[in-house]
Amino acid sequence: xxxxxxxxxxxxVLDRQMRDRHGxxxxxxxxxxxERNEETGxxxxxxxxxxxxxxxxxxxxxxxxxxxxxLTSHIERSSLEDPGRIPYDRIxxxxxxxxxxxxxxxLATFAAERWTRDHIVGHVPGSRHDADE
Amino acid sequence: MSSRRVLAGLIVxxxxxxxxxxxxxxxxxxxxxxxxxxxxAESALSAVETVRLLAGAxxxxxxxxxxxxxxxxxxxxxxxxxxxxxxSIQPPEGVPSAVLRDELSTILTSAFDxxxxxxxxxxxxxxxxxxxxxxPLSLDAAELRDLIEELS
Amino acid sequence: xxxxxxxxxxxxxxxxxxxxxxxLVANAAVGARFDMNLAWVVVVGVVGxxxxxxxxxxxxAICGRPVFDLVRERLGPRFGLxxxxxxxxxxxxxxxxxIAGVAIALSLVSSVNYLLLVPFVMVLVWLVVWRxxxxxxxxxxxxxxxxxxxxxxxxxxxxxxxxxxxxxxSSPVIPSDENVFSYAYYAIALFGAAMTPYEVFFFSSGAxxxxxxxxxxxxxxxxxxxxxxxxGLLSLAxxxxxxxxxxxxxxxxxxxxxxxxxxxxxxxxxxxxIALIGIFAAxxxxxxxxxxxxxxxxxQYLGWPWGxxxxxxxxxxxxxxxxxxxxxxxxxxxxxxxxxxVTEYSIVLSAAALPLTYFPILVIANDPAYMGDEHTNGxxxxxxxxxxxxxxxxxxxxxxxxxxxxRAGS
Amino acid sequence: MRMxxxxxxxxxxxxxxxxxxxxxxxxxxxxxxxxxLAALRVDALIVGGSAFAGRLGYxxxxxxxxxxxxxxxxxxxxxxxxxxxxxxxxxxxDERRLITAARAIQRGDPDR
Numbered sequence: 001x002x003x004x005x006x007x008x009x010x011x012x013v014l015d016r017q018m019r020d021r022h023g024x025x026x027x028x029x030x031x032x033x034x035e036r037n038e039e040t041g042x043x044x045x046x047x048x049x050x051x052x053x054x055x056x057x058x059x060x061x062x063x064x065x066x067x068x069x070x071l072t073s074h075i076e077r078s079s080l081e082d083p084g085r086i087p088y089d090r091i092x093x094x095x096x097x098x099x100x101x102x103x104x105x106x107l108a109t110f111a112a113e114r115w116t117r118d119h120i121v122g123h124v125p126g127s128r129h130d131a132d133e
Numbered sequence: 134m135s136s137r138r139v140l141a142g143l144i145v146x147x148x149x150x151x152x153x154x155x156x157x158x159x160x161x162x163x164x165x166x167x168x169x170x171x172x173x174a175e176s177a178l179s180a181v182e183t184v185r186l187l188a189g190a191x192x193x194x195x196x197x198x199x200x201x202x203x204x205x206x207x208x209x210x211x212x213x214x215x216x217x218x219x220x221s222i223q224p225p226e227g228v229p230s231a232v233l234r235d236e237l238s239t240i241l242t243s244a245f246d247x248x249x250x251x252x253x254x255x256x257x258x259x260x261x262x263x264x265x266x267x268x269p270l271s272l273d274a275a276e277l278r279d280l281i282e283e284l285s
Numbered sequence: 286x287x288x289x290x291x292x293x294x295x296x297x298x299x300x301x302x303x304x305x306x307x308x309l310v311a312n313a314a315v316g317a318r319f320d321m322n323l324a325w326v327v328v329v330g331v332v333g334x335x336x337x338x339x340x341x342x343x344x345x346a347i348c349g350r351p352v353f354d355l356v357r358e359r360l361g362p363r364f365g366l367x368x369x370x371x372x373x374x375x376x377x378x379x380x381x382x383x384i385a386g387v388a389i390a391l392s393l394v395s396s397v398n399y400l401l402l403v404p405f406v407m408v409l410v411w412l413v414v415w416r417x418x419x420x421x422x423x424x425x426x427x428x429x430x431x432x433x434x435x436x437x438x439x440x441x442x443x444x445x446x447x448x449x450x451x452x453x454x455s456s457p458v459i460p461s462d463e464n465v466f467s468y469a470y471y472a473i474a475l476f477g478a479a480m481t482p483y484e485v486f487f488f489s490s491g492a493x494x495x496x497x498x499x500x501x502x503x504x505x506x507x508x509x510x511x512x513x514x515x516x517g518l519l520s521l522a523x524x525x526x527x528x529x530x531x532x533x534x535x536x537x538x539x540x541x542x543x544x545x546x547x548x549x550x551x552x553x554x555x556x557x558x559i560a561l562i563g564i565f566a567a568x569x570x571x572x573x574x575x576x577x578x579x580x581x582x583x584x585q586y587l588g589w590p591w592g593x594x595x596x597x598x599x600x601x602x603x604x605x606x607x608x609x610x611x612x613x614x615x616x617x618x619x620x621x622x623x624x625x626x627v628t629e630y631s632i633v634l635s636a637a638a639l640p641l642t643y644f645p646i647l648v649i650a651n652d653p654a655y656m657g658d659e660h661t662n663g664x665x666x667x668x669x670x671x672x673x674x675x676x677x678x679x680x681x682x683x684x685x686x687x688x689x690x691x692r693a694g695s
Numbered sequence: 696m697r698m699x700x701x702x703x704x705x706x707x708x709x710x711x712x713x714x715x716x717x718x719x720x721x722x723x724x725x726x727x728x729x730x731x732l733a734a735l736r737v738d739a740l741i742v743g744g745s746a747f748a749g750r751l752g753y754x755x756x757x758x759x760x761x762x763x764x765x766x767x768x769x770x771x772x773x774x775x776x777x778x779x780x781x782x783x784x785x786x787x788x789d790e791r792r793l794i795t796a797a798r799a800i801q802r803g804d805p806d807r
Binding site for chain 3: 010015016017018024025026027028030050052055058059060096104109112113116117120121122124126127128129130131
């Protein structure tokens, strides 16, 4: 057997809460991307997939999920190639939550957050202050 | 997945049915007509007794006028609704059902008028004399109780 | 002082969850119709909610994870989604009923038609969610809700034969003019009202909002063991009031004003005013709990930032969901549906959905990966929780058939 | 390939017998370090049994109580088998078909 840490995909990784590098909540682990190393034949987790498209895909709405994931990958400006795909090397740790080494803003899951903030919530008086004591 | 959808559909239709269905539907036999009359009388009795308690509390200076006014109106509406529903039921053929219909209808109308009197007194601000205005309701209540007794 | 203020989360949760529109009407209606023969259900419900709320609060304090977060993790995305849709719909019905309830309470002191007050109430609820801090919200509505103790005073003023009341309540029978199905239906309605899932959504999210940690486990216990039994006591008092005053006059309860009638008759004007304040606070508190829960459940399922501790711009989707829920509830409420009927359906349907919410809590509270070895459930605690899990499953299975057989208790 | 695709596959023995659906995937952090963590390798597939019971953690996650649930979940999971990734000879994830040549199939999870 091996001596590394053992995780079960369904039990320990999928559907976990993700947090960005400031500890902000930024979506769930909706799916994982796997890639096979052709030389060794071993398969590795290469990325975490997150966003409504990937969630739809996982729950069985494959076509519309793929379409939605593609759509959000175009409208984003981010340091990530695809804001719905977080490369494995940007993950800091996997525990009760999955902590990332990137900003929530760079993720596809945050597009809607930004939109509602800029177009709705930000316009309402008091939205930028802490609650009254 | 599909079974879940069936369940969801079931719940929705049940809700829809629940919102429109009234315990009083069309009557097919004397027996079911009597049952509906009984249900109607029980609801009416509840409304009449509620108004009597309210009137008593008002006369004793125990209640806010706004509370009395709203609460009595609610019972007046309820009584009107109950009466309307019962009167719209087609009674089965035969003398007993016709007699029952007349009898209950008379009590309901009288109770409805008396509750209206109470409401009017409250709106005019004459709360102290409410017990005298509400006095006829005790007779309505007694008649409703007799009828319920007879029917059950 | 901090200790005293610390239990207001539990008091608000319990008062808003236990004595909301649904329970006010259900308890009074049951007291007037079944005497004290269903009082035992309230006790069973209190123990159940105490056990499961304690677990949800403990999980939230130790790993900072509120209930719906765990629901998705343990049930998976599909079952979790089904639960989300069901909970959200039930929540919306409850919110509708509560908003109408607040409006009715206000109409009873202003004699303005309650339908005209509904939009005003909705805006008021939204303003509180938008601006008032979580701690203030707990304290104001928890404290005002204590006005409902006037129902306890009423029972005491009536001065019933206590031993008779006790023997009625402790040896329940099905009244001769009722059949077993409607008895069971009302038992389930009371049980569903006591264990409505939004109570744990709100309580566990509130624990996170209040920043509870391992150090606050005692606070969690105090909240649960004081708050919920208090809610149960109020429920029983309302039931007893209806039994003592309304049942002898053959009054059946189907409006909120009738609930306050025993207090009016017995204690008088001041009592009525206090009862109306209490009813206002309880329904308003429940409106806050359900509107926030709408946001909590969706945000926690999808992993969005959520909570009143953040500025609204930092949790904008959360606030948008709450606003939408309020608008939909407003539209349903002003369409003129009978708020009491809406309440009844919401508590009975929530009884059908109970295990979906409570099951994951029980599993996580036993998981050392989340709780550490010393904070997982003890053996006796697990035994009680297991018994309740069985009850919850049975209740959820029989609820819908009973609803059909009894034509919703009519 | 996606984890959700892999977890929708059925596993067949070399003789064509269906062994069940992939219910969970055992991953091991033992590869070269990528960023902060060692690469996460697909080590084995948990096949058959109940998906629902599997993700509660009674068999693979150290959850023990309550006894009632634990017994029930162990029973539901009793049929699950673990197949090493190396024993999968044919990965046809698009067709939702994996074929294994493993002769000795382990019951349950050897780690626990």
